[in-house]
Amino acid sequence: MSDERLAFLDATALGAMIAKRKISSVELTKLYLERLERYGAAYGAVVTIMHDRGLREAKAADRELAAGRSRGPLHGVPYGVKDLLAAVGAPTTWGAKPYRDQVFDFDGTVVRRLHDAGAVLVAKLAMVELAGGFGYNDADASFTGPGRTPWNREYWSGGSSSGPGAATAAGLVGFSIGSETNGSILVPSAFCGVSGLRPTYGRVSRHGAMALMWTSDKLGPICRSARDTELVLRTIAGHDPADKTSVSAPFPTVRGRRPKVGVIARATAKSQPAVAKNFEASLAVLREFCDLVPEVELPKHHPYGAVFGALINGECAAAFRGLIESGKSRELQSVDDRIGGYQLYVTLAVDYVDAMRRRAIIDADVKRAFEPYDAIVYPTLPTVAYPVGLPFDKAYPNFPGSVELGTPGNLAGLPALSVPNGLGEHHLPTGLAFMGRAWGEMQLTQIAKGYQSRTAFHKEHPTLI
Amino acid sequence: MRTRKDFLAAAASAGALLAARPAAAATPAKAGRKSGEIARLFAQQMRAFDPRLSDAQVAAIAKGIDENLRLGKAINPHGTALKNSDEPATIFEVGS
Numbered sequence: 001m002s003d004e005r006l007a008f009l010d011a012t013a014l015g016a017m018i019a020k021r022k023i024s025s026v027e028l029t030k031l032y033l034e035r036l037e038r039y040g041a042a043y044g045a046v047v048t049i050m051h052d053r054g055l056r057e058a059k060a061a062d063r064e065l066a067a068g069r070s071r072g073p074l075h076g077v078p079y080g081v082k083d084l085l086a087a088v089g090a091p092t093t094w095g096a097k098p099y100r101d102q103v104f105d106f107d108g109t110v111v112r113r114l115h116d117a118g119a120v121l122v123a124k125l126a127m128v129e130l131a132g133g134f135g136y137n138d139a140d141a142s143f144t145g146p147g148r149t150p151w152n153r154e155y156w157s158g159g160s161s162s163g164p165g166a167a168t169a170a171g172l173v174g175f176s177i178g179s180e181t182n183g184s185i186l187v188p189s190a191f192c193g194v195s196g197l198r199p200t201y202g203r204v205s206r207h208g209a210m211a212l213m214w215t216s217d218k219l220g221p222i223c224r225s226a227r228d229t230e231l232v233l234r235t236i237a238g239h240d241p242a243d244k245t246s247v248s249a250p251f252p253t254v255r256g257r258r259p260k261v262g263v264i265a266r267a268t269a270k271s272q273p274a275v276a277k278n279f280e281a282s283l284a285v286l287r288e289f290c291d292l293v294p295e296v297e298l299p300k301h302h303p304y305g306a307v308f309g310a311l312i313n314g315e316c317a318a319a320f321r322g323l324i325e326s327g328k329s330r331e332l333q334s335v336d337d338r339i340g341g342y343q344l345y346v347t348l349a350v351d352y353v354d355a356m357r358r359r360a361i362i363d364a365d366v367k368r369a370f371e372p373y374d375a376i377v378y379p380t381l382p383t384v385a386y387p388v389g390l391p392f393d394k395a396y397p398n399f400p401g402s403v404e405l406g407t408p409g410n411l412a413g414l415p416a417l418s419v420p421n422g423l424g425e426h427h428l429p430t431g432l433a434f435m436g437r438a439w440g441e442m443q444l445t446q447i448a449k450g451y452q453s454r455t456a457f458h459k460e461h462p463t464l465i
Numbered sequence: 466m467r468t469r470k471d472f473l474a475a476a477a478s479a480g481a482l483l484a485a486r487p488a489a490a491a492t493p494a495k496a497g498r499k500s501g502e503i504a505r506l507f508a509q510q511m512r513a514f515d516p517r518l519s520d521a522q523v524a525a526i527a528k529g530i531d532e533n534l535r536l537g538k539a540i541n542p543h544g545t546a547l548k549n550s551d552e553p554a555t556i557f558e559v560g561s
Contacts, residue, residue, distance in 0.1 A: 135529075309536060309539075325514050327514045327517075330515055338522070339525055342508070343526055346533055348534065353553055357551045357553050361551065
């Protein structure tokens with residue numbers, strides 16, 4: 001098998017090859033380190049390439065296999081983490097110049113769990129500075145430069161997990177870990193044509209991760225297949241005493257019946273034509289093995305955006321109070337971020353508390369509305385990736401989309417999964433999203449695996465330049 | 466105004482201005498003008514943190530703060546008032 005083909009296999013396949021001794025972890029790690037060196041900067045995907053740690057862990061993985069010990073299906077598989085997660089052996093920059101020399105002397109819980117599973121950490125991956133908390137409005141919002149989708153370097157990779165999206169799509173890592181507060185896993189997954197899973201709030205420990213919004217931050221996998229997202233999530237999930245929001249919850253699945261999937265009403269009314277076309281084609285595939293229920297409505301009367309806005313304003317300003325008060329916001333890359341912290345700093349406490357009160361009502365309503373369904377399906381985004389160099393709100397003003405499930409879903413802490421479902425304008429990927437019940441991630445991966453067993457979009461990859 | 470203490474004193478003045486707003490008498494236009502004044506005052510205080518903020522940046526900060534100060538109305542749209550018994554999604558819990 002050629003190196004190029006090998007680099008784009010999913011983590012499940014790579015782990016199986018290592019287990020069968022068809023390739024060693026060291027060989028695979030060297031391949032990805034070389035690709036990270038060659039392509040990482042071109043796609044704004046990498047902060048630190050971890051040669052020493054990667055090769056050390058790979059050699060240990062090979063030694064263990066030679067001694068007859070396997071730690072499981074990720075044994076020896078190289079991966080990268082968004083640079084908001086602490087890891088020994090590299091700075092943890094949070095994508096922002098004021099933190100570029102920040103070093104932690106411990107591994108975040110997710111990194112430790114992946115290490116315990118035998119995975120090999122090869123890179124700290126680029127991200128939008130401070131995970132976008134200060135209100136950036138264009139792709140140039142990281143000290144490593146704009147993230148670029150490997151499908152076309154003139155277009156954004158999405159954010160704030162820009163590096164995990166681009167590096168996974170470009171075959172620079174076996175899989176990656178991103179984070180989402182409100183869109184930061186699903187957006188880059190859609191713009192880069194990969195499979196990304198936002199877990200239920202509390203499913204995965206955030207210990208060692210940068211805090212942006214304590215009541216909404218989640219860590220989750222970005223991979224080249226839905227089956228990989230399931231494998232990685234099972235590896236990193238579970239209670240951690242260091243994160244008191246984390247829980248060890250079961251993983252229910254759909255058994256003995258066809259999955260019931262609600263199609264969100266007016267899903268494509270204001271989407272780009274190719275997004276709509278790909279979505280309709282995806283529904284035809286889903287009908288083969290799911291019972292689709294059309295015209296499912298989101299509870300409409302709630303001020304989702306305002307509630308989320310008050311919450312993230314207050315929490316983000318508190319999380320970065322030191323930065324704001326130091327005046328070092330001036331060093332941030334995005335011109336919007338240089339002043340955004342000062343805007344957040346003045347958020348009324350009464351508004352924050354009222355938003356939390358309103359959130360409790362939203363949480364109950366959203367869960368009640370979607371409870372009958374194993375998943376709600378919708379286009380991940382109404383457009384393909386935005387061009388680098390244009391403000392986001394000027395990119396595709398004619399296609400604002402007609403449904404926005406990201407904010408309601410994140411307010412309610414619900415899981416969601418985005419998989420590629422074709423190419424659209426400018427030969428860029430489009431995404432198909434499934435949102436599920438709390439703790440229903442495996443129901444989502446079950447449906448997505450069914451979709452991917454009938455399609456090949458997840459196996460397509462860009463030609464790198 | 467170089468310290469957090471100075472900033473808080475100035476902020477308290479702005480808070481007093483906010484508290485003094487006669488809600489019953491305020492028309493939407495007047496309320497908007499008032500919150501704009503408060504936002505400008507807050508924005509100017511941000512030079513305590515970064516003295517090199519330009520006038521244009523301070524104006525942009527004021528615009529953002531003004532939007533923040535209007536969040537209360539957006540969170541509590543007419544006809545959907547929160548009840549006294551509506552508790553926040555996150556409440557303090559005594560540990561075991």
